[in-house]
Amino acid sequence: FEIKMGKFKRVCVYCGSKSGNRKIFSDAALDLGRELVERKMNLIYGGGNVGLMGLVAQTVFDGGCEVLGIIPKALVPIEISGQTVGVVAIVGDMHERKAEMARRADAFIALPGGYGTMEELLEMITWSQLGIHEKPVGLLNVDGYYNCLLGLFDKGVEEGFIRPSCRNIVVHAESAKELLQKMEVTLSPFSSLIDHKIKKKENSLKFFTIHAKWQCNS
Template identity: 45%
Template sequence: MINSNTIKNICVYCGSSFGRQAVYIETAQALGELLAERGIRLIYGGAKVGLMGVVADAALRNGGEVIGVIPDSLVTHEVAHTGLTDLIITDSMHTRKMRMAELADAFIALPGGWGTLDELFEVLTWAQLGFHQKPCGLLNVAGYYEGLKQFFKHTVEEAFVRSSNYDLLLIESEPNILLNRLLQYESSHTPKWIKPAEKL
């Protein structure tokens, strides 16, 4: 069972934009503050822009430690956050994602775009395949991921994902509730493969 003594580092995936609604910014701030208050180190993509900058700045303002991981190609575009506890520069996006996953004990996705979804789906797939047993969480802020949540259920209904593997992703709308679920998470890995005609 995962517990607060096990989870010391949480990787947060989120947008490099702020989004249309103020609640996205407010929730990113609340998550950063919460991680700092709980003494949990934030691992994230190392940028100073969008929700990425918001969650990092909130954690730093409240005395938290923040490690950013960013590819050198983005550093040269001047989006790297220079006020972090540590900034790790990688040679590629692929290496960046791998390093973030290695550093993390758990994962949370805030609202974001293609990059956020790519990062979330990768670690979720690794969990499904049994490559790690780290909890994965989705913050469904203001219903942002509601359509995706319904699609996930559809993948189970159509026998492309086992119902037990659907449960690998913890979905909540409030940061404190999601964090508590991550801390109480107990892995129950089920093999990915579904045989034809198998009843779910």
């Protein structure tokens, strides 16, 4: 049995605190979790244990990989129900949450979700366009959920608001396996430095750990 090692050590997954109206979305979240485990990729996510985010987190944790959730104090009673998954860090506000998730991850993936998920995705695309980071950004387009958004990107290029070279910042696919394969091909030459930088700054975030259980796979 050969263990497949992915090129990213930590993947940030953006997704909804709801599961959607169709089972296909939950299935996609579980499938993404399994693909991360197969590649020995650890998870950075929003810290909740409900909806799609809860499914991804539990799957990755049960598979023996590390799970780090980062959540603002105000959202704890809304997005955490019962026992937490992995390590949960409580931060002051949404800005701190997003900044820490972005800093600690080697790549970003968005599952179907609402305004919050799309806002997080678009922020990472924008940061890439501005040269703030060089990490791959992936969109899991489950059953065409994001077809309209991708069409809007094309419209932005057509109307002169998005540079054609920036249209391909976001990588998209309908399955988790295909998406990760595409993202690994677009790996930044600077990605090998990311984990080193993360470790140097590891103590910058003060953790208020609700439940800590790390399983290291290095």
